[in-house]
Amino acid sequence: MDKIMNRPNNERMLSRFIEIAGIPGESKNELKIAEYLKSEYESLGFTVKFDKANEIIGGNIGNLYAYWEGVDQTVPPILFSCHMDTIFPVHDLNVVIEDGKVHSDGKTILGCDDRGAVAAYLEGIKMIQETNVTCGPIEVICSISEQRGLLGARNLDNSLVHAKDGYVFDHDGDYGKQIVYWNGYSYYVDIEIFGPQKQNGHFVLNTGATNAFVIAADFLKSVKLGDVDEYTKANLGLINGGEGRTIVPASVKLEGNVRSLTKENLDKQLSHIKDIAESVAGGYGGHAVVEIRKSFDGYKLEENNPLIQCAIMASTALDIEYHLEETMGGADANALREHGINAMTMGSGFQLIHTTDEYVTLDNLYVSGPYISALIQAWYLFHKKMT
Numbered sequence: 001m002d003k004i005m006n007r008p009n010n011e012r013m014l015s016r017f018i019e020i021a022g023i024p025g026e027s028k029n030e031l032k033i034a035e036y037l038k039s040e041y042e043s044l045g046f047t048v049k050f051d052k053a054n055e056i057i058g059g060n061i062g063n064l065y066a067y068w069e070g071v072d073q074t075v076p077p078i079l080f081s082c083h084m085d086t087i088f089p090v091h092d093l094n095v096v097i098e099d100g101k102v103h104s105d106g107k108t109i110l111g112c113d114d115r116g117a118v119a120a121y122l123e124g125i126k127m128i129q130e131t132n133v134t135c136g137p138i139e140v141i142c143s144i145s146e147q148r149g150l151l152g153a154r155n156l157d158n159s160l161v162h163a164k165d166g167y168v169f170d171h172d173g174d175y176g177k178q179i180v181y182w183n184g185y186s187y188y189v190d191i192e193i194f195g196p197q198k199q200n201g202h203f204v205l206n207t208g209a210t211n212a213f214v215i216a217a218d219f220l221k222s223v224k225l226g227d228v229d230e231y232t233k234a235n236l237g238l239i240n241g242g243e244g245r246t247i248v249p250a251s252v253k254l255e256g257n258v259r260s261l262t263k264e265n266l267d268k269q270l271s272h273i274k275d276i277a278e279s280v281a282g283g284y285g286g287h288a289v290v291e292i293r294k295s296f297d298g299y300k301l302e303e304n305n306p307l308i309q310c311a312i313m314a315s316t317a318l319d320i321e322y323h324l325e326e327t328m329g330g331a332d333a334n335a336l337r338e339h340g341i342n343a344m345t346m347g348s349g350f351q352l353i354h355t356t357d358e359y360v361t362l363d364n365l366y367v368s369g370p371y372i373s374a375l376i377q378a379w380y381l382f383h384k385k386m387t
């Protein structure tokens with residue numbers, strides 16, 4: 001571990017982050033940040049390419065792929081992925097630093113999700129190059145429209161990717177402390193409940209008609225929601241139906257989400273929702289149609305996975321007390337895995353994202369570049385069996 005070199009440049013890291021956070025780039029409008037990154041990576045000796053994902057999903061630029069062959073090509077490439085887009089625009093960002101925290105002036109988000117990682121990758125790679133540390137090939141993918149449902153990463157052009165393994169720094173929690181080895185599954189569920197009569201009708205003229213809302217209420221009382229079991233959470237968050245105050249509704253739609261750390265428990269809950277909807281509606285002489293769609297699949301990495309091993313090496317080298325953690329959130333790692341890339345999510349220091357209170361601590365910012373640098377070195381040492 002003492003082979004990992006670490007010469008942080010806190011001032012440069014902070015100014016780099018502030019510069020990047022100030023570049024507008026909400027989803028589908030990533031051109032400016034993409035042009036900035038192309039020029040930065042080319043100045044570090046990387047070859048930069050873009051795919052045409054924006055022609056499929058919309059937007060003014062595709063996903064960015066930057067590749068540098070490093071010093072020793074006998075080691076497999078290590079990938080760092082992040083997203084370029086921010087959930088809301090960050091025009092006229094005014095960064096405030098106080099009490100060890102970096103935040104906006106309260107008028108915009110800070111955009112540390114995921115610009116913190118964007119800056120950390122550049123700083124970590126710069127540290128590697130200026131200290132002449134031996135490393136293998138490094139690849140960086142900066143995706144578009146992550147905030148719109150991992151759209152960029154889902155539409156990745158595999159022919160432009162070199163690496164088979166990679167990290168996605170896009171999760172709350174501190175650098176090097178949160179190593180997210182277990183990521184849950186997320187599936188959408190759409191339920192339409194139909195009463196016994198075929199059409200909506202005026203309540204005065206339809207004596208004895210069954211209101212589909214009553215069936216839905218009965219269903220909602222019977223179905224398990226919230227914390228379903230130790231691995232599973234379920235929610236129905238949208239309800240839609242009805243034509244007017246005098247009309248008895250013949251049907252009603254409900255939309256929800258089930259998340260579970262295991263596929264088995266996920267499937268059990270999805271079946272439960274379907275069974276309860278069908279049996280409750282059937283009890284009223286009606287029926288239910290239940291549709292299930294994947295949002296993203298989960299994964300669980302073993303502790304001997306090289307990504308986990310190298311994260312532990314980097315955290316240990318930087319004296320960071322690490323925890324192997326689980327999450328039910330989705331990130332580009334889920335989409336990258338569907339392209340056959342062994343990817344995992346890591347904590348990247350941001351807090352209260354998607355709000356104007358978003359912040360990152362200076363401690364996290366300062367350690368982020370050195371942590372990426374330590375990971376690159378750990379990846380090399382691990383594959384050279386020099387740990």
Ligand SMILES: [Zn+2]
Pocket residue numbers: 083113114146170171
């Ligand atoms: Zn993010």
